[in-house]
Amino acid sequence: MSLTILVFVKQVPDTKNITGEAMKADGTVNRAALPAIFNPEDLNALEMALELRERYGGMVAVGTMGPPTATAVLRHALYMGADQAFLLTDRKFAGADTLATSYTLAAGARKFAAEIAPFDLVFCGRQAIDGDTAQVGPQLAEKLALPQLTYVEEIQEVTAGRLRARCLIEGGYEIIECPAPSLLTVVSTANTPRPPGARRLMQFKKARTRSELAAAHRDRAYEEADLLIEEERRLRDKGLWIHEWHAEDLDVEPDRIGMAGSPTKVKAIESVVLAGREYKQFGTDQASINQLVHELIEAHILS
Amino acid sequence: MVAKKRIGNVWVFIEQDGGRIAEVSLELLSRARELADQLGVETAGVLLGDRCDGLPQQLFEYGCDTVFLAQDPRLDPFTPLPYAKVIVDLVEAHRPNIFLFGATPVGRSLAPRVASCLLAGLTADCTDLRIDDFEDKASGTVFKNKLMQIRPAFGGNIIATIANSWQDPQMVTVREGVMPMPEPEAGRTGKVVKVPVELRDEDTVARIVERSKAEKAVNLRAAQIIVSGGYGVGSAENFGLIREFAEVIGADVGASRAAVDAGWIDHDHQVGQTGVTVRPRLYIACGISGAVQHRAGMSESAEILAINRDPDAPIFSIAHYGIVGDLNEVIPKMIKAYRSRV
Numbered sequence: 001m002s003l004t005i006l007v008f009v010k011q012v013p014d015t016k017n018i019t020g021e022a023m024k025a026d027g028t029v030n031r032a033a034l035p036a037i038f039n040p041e042d043l044n045a046l047e048m049a050l051e052l053r054e055r056y057g058g059m060v061a062v063g064t065m066g067p068p069t070a071t072a073v074l075r076h077a078l079y080m081g082a083d084q085a086f087l088l089t090d091r092k093f094a095g096a097d098t099l100a101t102s103y104t105l106a107a108g109a110r111k112f113a114a115e116i117a118p119f120d121l122v123f124c125g126r127q128a129i130d131g132d133t134a135q136v137g138p139q140l141a142e143k144l145a146l147p148q149l150t151y152v153e154e155i156q157e158v159t160a161g162r163l164r165a166r167c168l169i170e171g172g173y174e175i176i177e178c179p180a181p182s183l184l185t186v187v188s189t190a191n192t193p194r195p196p197g198a199r200r201l202m203q204f205k206k207a208r209t210r211s212e213l214a215a216a217h218r219d220r221a222y223e224e225a226d227l228l229i230e231e232e233r234r235l236r237d238k239g240l241w242i243h244e245w246h247a248e249d250l251d252v253e254p255d256r257i258g259m260a261g262s263p264t265k266v267k268a269i270e271s272v273v274l275a276g277r278e279y280k281q282f283g284t285d286q287a288s289i290n291q292l293v294h295e296l297i298e299a300h301i302l303s
Numbered sequence: 304m305v306a307k308k309r310i311g312n313v314w315v316f317i318e319q320d321g322g323r324i325a326e327v328s329l330e331l332l333s334r335a336r337e338l339a340d341q342l343g344v345e346t347a348g349v350l351l352g353d354r355c356d357g358l359p360q361q362l363f364e365y366g367c368d369t370v371f372l373a374q375d376p377r378l379d380p381f382t383p384l385p386y387a388k389v390i391v392d393l394v395e396a397h398r399p400n401i402f403l404f405g406a407t408p409v410g411r412s413l414a415p416r417v418a419s420c421l422l423a424g425l426t427a428d429c430t431d432l433r434i435d436d437f438e439d440k441a442s443g444t445v446f447k448n449k450l451m452q453i454r455p456a457f458g459g460n461i462i463a464t465i466a467n468s469w470q471d472p473q474m475v476t477v478r479e480g481v482m483p484m485p486e487p488e489a490g491r492t493g494k495v496v497k498v499p500v501e502l503r504d505e506d507t508v509a510r511i512v513e514r515s516k517a518e519k520a521v522n523l524r525a526a527q528i529i530v531s532g533g534y535g536v537g538s539a540e541n542f543g544l545i546r547e548f549a550e551v552i553g554a555d556v557g558a559s560r561a562a563v564d565a566g567w568i569d570h571d572h573q574v575g576q577t578g579v580t581v582r583p584r585l586y587i588a589c590g591i592s593g594a595v596q597h598r599a600g601m602s603e604s605a606e607i608l609a610i611n612r613d614p615d616a617p618i619f620s621i622a623h624y625g626i627v628g629d630l631n632e633v634i635p636k637m638i639k640a641y642r643s644r645v
């Protein structure tokens with residue numbers, strides 16, 4: 001048996017290390033001031049896919065939707081061991097909420113299935129740290145009409161057209177059997193993602209999308225179109241080609257993608273400024289602490 | 304935009320497991336009641352499961368006008384596909400205005416699937432809900448009486464207000480403990496509507512072969528006083544001081560993630576974004592810096608006392624009372640002061 005696994009990943013601003021400089025005066029977030037990272041749980045999803053490929057054979061492909069700079073996470077996935085990568089990028093995708101995002105990712109998955117290989121499983125990280133919504137996985141499952149398993153910690157077995165997985169629930173777990181193809185969202189406790197392989201890093205840092213290739217040759221004097229076609233063929237032959245798909249390459253309705261395809265609209269954004277409330281300070285001597293405890297009891301806060 | 308002919312009702316997905324209703328569902332019912340009263344509509348609970356006949360009465364007492372009850376062995380325990388099918392059919396038949404889900408693992412698996420199928424807007428992890436008018440700047444359309452969906456984003460560093468510009472329902476998930484638990488109104492009644500369960504083969508393909516679920520041993524959400532220890536406590540042994548302090552003043556024990564990760568205490572005690580949300584009468588933070596993810600779970604406490612040796616620790620900016628000092632010195636004195644109280 002061999003499996004084709006599609007893993008959707010996302011480049012996110014590193015919200016863990018958010019600092020004052022990352023907030024603009026108007027209270028919005030200055031994404032440019034935040035380092036962009038591979039969404040942590042997407043790494044767990046990719047690791048799970050790679051482990052399955054090692055167990056059963058097959059292929060792991062990664063896809064992402066984002067600006068051209070998001071190619072960085074695809075390249076990182078190639079360093080870790082992914083076989084194929086595709087970028088869904090277009091200004092028309094911008095401003096997408098989770099519904100428009102899952103719609104666009106579904107179109108990407110269908111194109112991959114039609115042109116490269118039909119998939120057996122689709123993996124996502126449970127949630128992305130920039131929104132923490134955990135919605136795109138289940139919504140993508142619905143868009144692709146696949147069964148969904150969420151909070152997956154372990155895949156126990158895959159047999160012809162079926163799989164068995166351990167999923168976290170509140171206060172415990174469930175072992176669930178379901179048919180493949182299906183979509184799984186993976187939690188951070190599932191595994192420890194491998195670091196990029198040194199040899200693969202040397203090899204795949206040369207992987208390119210069409211736009212990157214064009215940009216690199218913009219100032220060349222010779223006949224550009226022919227050169228690009230030839231370069232593309234060379235990269236494809238060596239497995240260094242990152243597919244780049246725009247809205248017009250996908251089977252999507254214009255009013256279902258990006259801002260237009262997003263029912264939820266942001267009405268207002270405020271930054272959480274700690275008001276620096278005046279608190280009542282007490283000393284560390286016994287008399288001060290007696291006073292504090294007395295006040296708390298008087299106010300019926302302590303009994 | 305479609306002109307509204309009528310305003311739909313406010314619905315709450317009622318999460319139950321083994322006949323026990325999740326607390327978050329009851330919390331949501333009270334907010335649903337307020338929203339419905341403001342809009343001049345009714346509330347309904349959507350209850351799926353098997354052998355749940357006894358539950359609607361409880362829901363009426365918590366503010367439900369109607370309970371839609373779908374019962375079938377295939378709906379117990381929860382799996383997302385059959386639940387989504389029954390709920391999508393129900394929404395299409397009745398078109399509620401607002402539909403609230405608890406942001407539990409169940410709610411976060413079910414609500415997106417339902418919303419995707421209905422092409423409805425869905426906002427995750429709301430911390431507040433309000434009714435207000437909203438102008439969609441892109442289209443210039445003004446919407447009257449929409450649901451303002453307020454949630455933290457970017458790891459809690461910003462608060463966003465989101466509104467839905469498409470057709471109803473307006474869907475949200477809300478975390479547990481964020482809305483206060485209402486007092487039930489004994490004897491309040493309502494109407495039960497039995498819902499036919501029509502499932503297709505593809506809805507029942509997933510099978511639970513094993514299930515292990517433990518009741519939560521600690522329930523911090525109901526605690527009136529919490530003594531919480533952080534990384535500043537220093538060691539597993541020293542966490543005994545936190546426990547002793549809690550016991551003396553009749554409090555429950557909480558912790559920051561750093562203390563949980565260090566293995567000094569169980570995850571059930573973790574307060575914050577990836578732990579529980581608490582709103583006690585008094586929260587005592589000992590050796591906790593007050594990171595945004597921690598504050599997300601405790602900033603609604605009525606009173607906060609911070610004990611930290613760093614005067615610039617962010618916890619002080621949300622504290623009502625503070626002691627800048629070493630907790631190893633301060634806590635024994637607190638215990639002594641309490642024991643000798645008059």
Ligand SMILES: Cc1cc2nc3c(=O)[nH]c(=O)nc-3n(C[C@H](O)[C@H](O)[C@H](O)COP(=O)(O)OP(=O)(O)OC[C@H]3O[C@@H](n4cnc5c(N)ncnc54)[C@H](O)[C@@H]3O)c2cc1C
Pocket residue numbers: 016532533534535536558559560561562573574575576577578579589590591592593594595596597600610611612613616628629630631
């Ligand atoms: C996605 C995500 C989710 C998270 N979820 C949570 C969550 O749910 N809950 C949570 O708590 N954290 C969470 N965190 C972690 C959070 O960012 C902080 O790392 C954590 O809260 C820090 O815990 P702490 O305050 O105990 O430790 P520290 O930040 O190390 O603070 C220790 C404090 O103790 C003080 N101190 C040291 N010694 C003493 C002493 N002897 N006496 C008095 N004071 C002393 C220090 O001055 C310091 O302020 C999350 C992080 C991420 C990225």
